[in-house]
Amino acid sequence: MSAAKDDRRVKYTKMVLKESFIKLLEQKDISQITIKEICEGADINRATFYSHYTDQYDLMHKIEDELFDNVSLYLAGYTQNESNLDHFEMVEKIFEYIKENAQISRLLLSDKGDLNFQKRVMTLIYEKNINDLTKGKSITKEVAEYIYAFMITGCIGAIQKWFDDGMKKSSRFMAELLVKLAFGM
Secondary structure: OHHHHHHHHHHHHHHHHHHHHHHHHHHOOHHHOOHHHHHHHHOOOHHHHHHHOOOHHHHHHHHHHHHHHHHHHHHHHHHOOHHHOOHHHHHHHHHHHHHHOHHHHHHHOOOOOOHHHHHHHHHHHHHOOHHHHHOOOOOOHHHHHHHHHHHHHHHHHHHHHHHHOOOOOOHHHHHHHHHHHHHOO
């Protein structure tokens, strides 16, 4: 019984620390955010913060990892049986996840976010599909990697534009647009 209570308390603590951090990150750059500010916003003491994270950058990386893991889980269901892989549906699910988690997704995929994280998420999607680009075509894997580098940057830009426009276009519209642009479908 005690372990379950502790687990709930730990989850709650991490949740309020994340929420406080995200609110601060919306206002200023990560380098200007102090542990004291995060703790005050979460109503948690500094020792509790340090029992979970080393600093604000560690907290940011943990948030990024959580988002990345969730996107990976979304993709896992679509890549187990690649013969029935529906690119539109897979990318649409990712857009739905991004929309459901708009506040943190917007921050992580904005210019305030880590460019390496952005590439990591988009690369995950395209690694699942690299064979489609090279299959039956005269494109080598090396050339495909250049194409993907170009597409990844474009996809991040399209997602940022979608955020800037208030996510007015549906997840399906965005998925179809990006898949058509990326794969010429």
